[in-house]
Amino acid sequence: MRYGRWTLILLALALLPAAQAGSAALPASPKAPAVGAKAPDFTLPDVNATPVTLSKLFAPRGSAKGSWVLLVFYRGYW
Amino acid sequence: MRSFQKDLAKLTARGVQVVTISVDPSDVTKGLAAKQGYTFPMLSDTKGDVIRRYDLLHAGASDGADIARPAEFLIDEKGIVRWRNLTEDYTVRVRGDKVLEELDRLGR
Numbered sequence: 679m680r681y682g683r684w685t686l687i688l689l690a691l692a693l694l695p696a697a698q699a700g701s702a703a704l705p706a707s708p709k710a711p712a713v714g715a716k717a718p719d720f721t722l723p724d725v726n727a728t729p730v731t732l733s734k735l736f737a738p739r740g741s742a743k744g745s746w747v748l749l750v751f752y753r754g755y756w
Numbered sequence: 757m758r759s760f761q762k763d764l765a766k767l768t769a770r771g772v773q774v775v776t777i778s779v780d781p782s783d784v785t786k787g788l789a790a791k792q793g794y795t796f797p798m799l800s801d802t803k804g805d806v807i808r809r810y811d812l813l814h815a816g817a818s819d820g821a822d823i824a825r826p827a828e829f830l831i832d833e834k835g836i837v838r839w840r841n842l843t844e845d846y847t848v849r850v851r852g853d854k855v856l857e858e859l860d861r862l863g864r
Contacts, residue, residue: 709811744833754778
């Protein structure tokens, strides 16, 4: 067992990045809308259960200029 | 998301609305918004339908629950994606200043 401890340490160091990558790795999203593609429309409830429709956000009432949307998906369930 | 809240006035000035989506139910999201002071609309996709349609489902990711992988899309007034960020690592988040940079690049 002369090299036992070093072997274990080296093994741990070698596996550490893989373990970290594994825990933070995400699935591929090949069908996620690409740049230039139409973003799929949807209607979902906000925190007050009021339905919000993506396509209705582009033309805010009382505004001549169309609006852009920064759509942010987050993990939740924390 | 704290970063988007911090830069919300700048984003609004560029004519960009921030909207978020997660699988969390409305009451959980409402609590988060109140705690963090988020003022942008936060939507609930409890069944993951929209998350699935955007191909962003991370199946069984959180205690076996299906959740969204983090992703950001800049969508123009015609509904076209102008920029997107699909992180490969959920510990690395895009920030508001990066989005403002992209808006500069896109002439918005």
